[in-house]
Amino acid sequence: MSRHTLASLASELGVSRQTISNVLNAPHKVKPATRERVQAAIAAAGYRPSAAARQLRTQRSMNFGMRLFPATDGINGAILDRFLHALTEAAQSAGYRLTLFCADSDEEEVRQYEQLLDVAGLDGFILTSSRPDDVRTHWLGERGTPFAVFGRPWDAAGHSAPADHPWVDVDGAAGTEEAVRMLLTQGHSRIGFLGWHTGSPVGADRRQGWERAMTAAGHGQDLHVLGVEAEDTVAGGASGAALLASRGATAMVCSSDSLALGAMEKLREAQPGAFLSGQPAGPAGRAAIVGFDDTPVAAALGLSSVAQPVEEAARHIIGLLTHELAGKAAAARSGAGAPPARQLLLAPRVVERIPLPLASPGPS
Amino acid sequence: MSRHTLASLASELGVSRQTISNVLNAPHKVKPATRERVQAAIAAAGYRPSAAARQLRTQRSMNFGMRLFPATDGINGAILDRFLHALTEAAQSAGYRLTLFCADSDEEEVRQYEQLLDVAGLDGFILTSSRPDDVRTHWLGERGTPFAVFGRPWDAAGHSAPADHPWVDVDGAAGTEEAVRMLLTQGHSRIGFLGWHTGSPVGADRRQGWERAMTAAGHGQDLHVLGVEAEDTVAGGASGAALLASRGATAMVCSSDSLALGAMEKLREAQPGAFLSGQPAGPAGRAAIVGFDDTPVAAALGLSSVAQPVEEAARHIIGLLTHELAGKAAAARSGAGAPPARQLLLAPRVVERIPLPLASPGPS
Numbered sequence: 001m002s003r004h005t006l007a008s009l010a011s012e013l014g015v016s017r018q019t020i021s022n023v024l025n026a027p028h029k030v031k032p033a034t035r036e037r038v039q040a041a042i043a044a045a046g047y048r049p050s051a052a053a054r055q056l057r058t059q060r061s062m063n064f065g066m067r068l069f070p071a072t073d074g075i076n077g078a079i080l081d082r083f084l085h086a087l088t089e090a091a092q093s094a095g096y097r098l099t100l101f102c103a104d105s106d107e108e109e110v111r112q113y114e115q116l117l118d119v120a121g122l123d124g125f126i127l128t129s130s131r132p133d134d135v136r137t138h139w140l141g142e143r144g145t146p147f148a149v150f151g152r153p154w155d156a157a158g159h160s161a162p163a164d165h166p167w168v169d170v171d172g173a174a175g176t177e178e179a180v181r182m183l184l185t186q187g188h189s190r191i192g193f194l195g196w197h198t199g200s201p202v203g204a205d206r207r208q209g210w211e212r213a214m215t216a217a218g219h220g221q222d223l224h225v226l227g228v229e230a231e232d233t234v235a236g237g238a239s240g241a242a243l244l245a246s247r248g249a250t251a252m253v254c255s256s257d258s259l260a261l262g263a264m265e266k267l268r269e270a271q272p273g274a275f276l277s278g279q280p281a282g283p284a285g286r287a288a289i290v291g292f293d294d295t296p297v298a299a300a301l302g303l304s305s306v307a308q309p310v311e312e313a314a315r316h317i318i319g320l321l322t323h324e325l326a327g328k329a330a331a332a333r334s335g336a337g338a339p340p341a342r343q344l345l346l347a348p349r350v351v352e353r354i355p356l357p358l359a360s361p362g363p364s
Numbered sequence: 365m366s367r368h369t370l371a372s373l374a375s376e377l378g379v380s381r382q383t384i385s386n387v388l389n390a391p392h393k394v395k396p397a398t399r400e401r402v403q404a405a406i407a408a409a410g411y412r413p414s415a416a417a418r419q420l421r422t423q424r425s426m427n428f429g430m431r432l433f434p435a436t437d438g439i440n441g442a443i444l445d446r447f448l449h450a451l452t453e454a455a456q457s458a459g460y461r462l463t464l465f466c467a468d469s470d471e472e473e474v475r476q477y478e479q480l481l482d483v484a485g486l487d488g489f490i491l492t493s494s495r496p497d498d499v500r501t502h503w504l505g506e507r508g509t510p511f512a513v514f515g516r517p518w519d520a521a522g523h524s525a526p527a528d529h530p531w532v533d534v535d536g537a538a539g540t541e542e543a544v545r546m547l548l549t550q551g552h553s554r555i556g557f558l559g560w561h562t563g564s565p566v567g568a569d570r571r572q573g574w575e576r577a578m579t580a581a582g583h584g585q586d587l588h589v590l591g592v593e594a595e596d597t598v599a600g601g602a603s604g605a606a607l608l609a610s611r612g613a614t615a616m617v618c619s620s621d622s623l624a625l626g627a628m629e630k631l632r633e634a635q636p637g638a639f640l641s642g643q644p645a646g647p648a649g650r651a652a653i654v655g656f657d658d659t660p661v662a663a664a665l666g667l668s669s670v671a672q673p674v675e676e677a678a679r680h681i682i683g684l685l686t687h688e689l690a691g692k693a694a695a696a697r698s699g700a701g702a703p704p705a706r707q708l709l710l711a712p713r714v715v716e717r718i719p720l721p722l723a724s725p726g727p728s
Contacts, residue, residue, distance in 0.1 A: 061484075062483070062484070063463065063484070068448070068449060068452050070449060078442075081445050084432070084464075085432060085434060085466075088432050088464045088465065088466050089466050092465060092466055097463045097464065097465060097480075097484060098463065098464045099427065099461045099462065099463050099464075100448075100452045100461065100462045100463075100464065101452065101456060101461060102449075102452050102453050102456055116461075119426070120425075120426070120427070120461060233664070234664035234665065235664075258664070261664065261665075262664075265665070297661055300597070300598035300599075300622070300625065300626075301598065301625075301629070
């Protein structure tokens with residue numbers, strides 16, 4: 001497919017490239033006779049100013065970059081996929097696209113930023129998985145590159161840290177707190193917590209919600225016995241659940257659906273029907289295991305789970321970026337809408353489900 | 365952050381933009397004295413030719429586009445996520461990025477192609493989920509836009525159709541055939557097939573492999589009884605498995621891991637341990653249910669499954685695109701490596717697993 005370029009068209013018409021550019025972008029600068037001649041030639045040639053030419057003019061690629069993390073666990077990973085979908089949709093509604101890249105480390109991610117800014121001219125970045133003393137946010141902040149983070153800033157001790165950059169996060173502790181309250185309402189009091197053994201701030205946050213709710217309900221005395229940590233896998237959940245059950249837990253809140261699924265499988269194995277139905281304390285048919293992230297597997301198996309509003313988080317992140325870019329492009333213009341909150345902590349909610357067993361009689 | 369442009373630098377130095385461009389791209393065309401003056405100014409200003417300027421020169425965005433389908437089912441969806449990761453990595457190794465977009469229909473996908481070609485100057489597209497009489501491949505083919513499809517072309521009757529465009533696919537029928545052979549080896553003969561009720565060519569292909577292997581083994585007489593269709597969900601798998609078990613199936617091959625997971629849950633409910641262990645015909649501890657796609661859920665629960673080599677498919681697709689683009693850029697150049705196969709059908713393999721029950725004793 002041959003394509004007319006600015007240069008080929010200019011040489012054909014015997015005018016400068018600047019003249020053609022003016023006809024397209026500042027027609028008042030061009031003499032009417034020339035303007036008409038160029039416009040006719042443009043129409044005849046089917047010439048369209050290329051993306052690159054438009055980018056040169058606007059200094060905008062209309063494109064945000066995001067690192068794609070390897071899918072380590074397709075169960076928990078489902079939430080980042082939902083986030084990616086929502087992000088792509090929200091960006092597209094605002095006229096932006098999403099460019100994906102890979103990196104093996106945060107330092108490599110920063111090198112990718114540099115390349116993507118220089119070579120692809122990206123307009124900004126979306127970061128996931130914030131961590132203490134984040135080299136990525138430092139680098140972007142110093143360069144003045146627009147970015148927004150899914151995840152609040154943490155300090156080295158794993159506590160929420162103040163930071164000026166835009167971020168959105170989900171209040172994990174509020175989610176596990178609500179899960180405990182649901183189980184208390186069902187009649188449970190020995191409610192265990194099954195968390196990650198990684199020591200991540202996100203995991204610690206989820207555990208704190210359980211501690212808070214248990215203490216508030218007057219069940220704070222056995223927290224050291226009823227809180228266990230395991231590898232964040234189905235197998236880890238199975239062994240953690242066995243330990244918790246041996247310590248008298250009648251219900252448990254888990255840091256992930258992988259853990260909850262392992263717990264469910266284990267306890268179904270050990271006491272078919274009993275534990276899962278919220279027995280002995282809960283009403284029949286209620287799940288006494290609560291996972292985290294409300295993954296498709298949880299939905300499919302009837303596992304209660306804490307749901308993160310990732311779609312809302314994605315829309316807010318795109319809102320933050322487009323607001324900042326609009327501000328840069330038209331700093332002098334007034335009357336823009338109210339700016340989106342630069343830091344936003346969203347509340348999750350507990351989705352309560354009745355687990356399979358499937359009610360119909362088994363096959364003969 | 366202020367940024368020197370070609371124009372601002374040219375006006376500062378009192379030379380034309382073309383001169384600066386020549387210094388950067390064709391220095392032999394510029395008088396030594398001017399060249400040195402411009403080079404010094406470039407170094408002092410920290411001017412870097414922008415991505416857009418480079419694109420104008422190369423007519424390349426170094427970017428491929430792909431439609432992101434909504435995650436309808438996080439269990440089966442895991443395979444497209446693996447594909448996306450592998451694609452991003454392979455593209456990056458070849459110097460390309462991946463741009464994602466959304467569309468509600470194939471027609472909308474075509475409109476997105478048009479925009480992405482005009483506005484973002486993308487170099488090519490990756491298509492997933494090929495279908496009979498595909499409007500997308502027609503459109504791209506007519507425009508001469510480079511593209512490659514994950515999925516072979518189908519005719520209206522749902523059979524493999526000849527087509528000249530580049531594609532990669534996985535031989536689903538070969539996968540279900542191998543799954544049947546594995547179950548035959550374990551001693552099963554009444555092996556059921558649990559498929560989708562959608563009538564998709566991909567689903568029909570997977571069913572054909574089962575039919576072929578059963579017929580070859582002399583068990584072709586009951587295919588109409590032992591092949592059932594269900595909604596592609598865990599619940600659909602549960603009801604389909606109940607039906608198959610009532611018809612005397614002792615093992616089953618499923619079109620997806622969602623179906624297989626439902627079958628596993630259902631049969632564990634009905635006859636704990638028995639069916640799953642490959643009883644009565646199979647050796648103890650062997651799974652008599654085989655899923656498709658080898659998702660993380662299958663791995664976590666010890667479900668056997670047919671694994672698609674999606675990483676290999678992704679690398680081949682990027683190889684096809686980059687080869688075509690290199691060919692376009694340097695058609696006259698000779699000595700390029702052997703071209704990658706324009707059409708490639710990859711063989712899947714069956715991953716055999718022993719299902720949980722977790723071996724350790726249950727909690728007290």
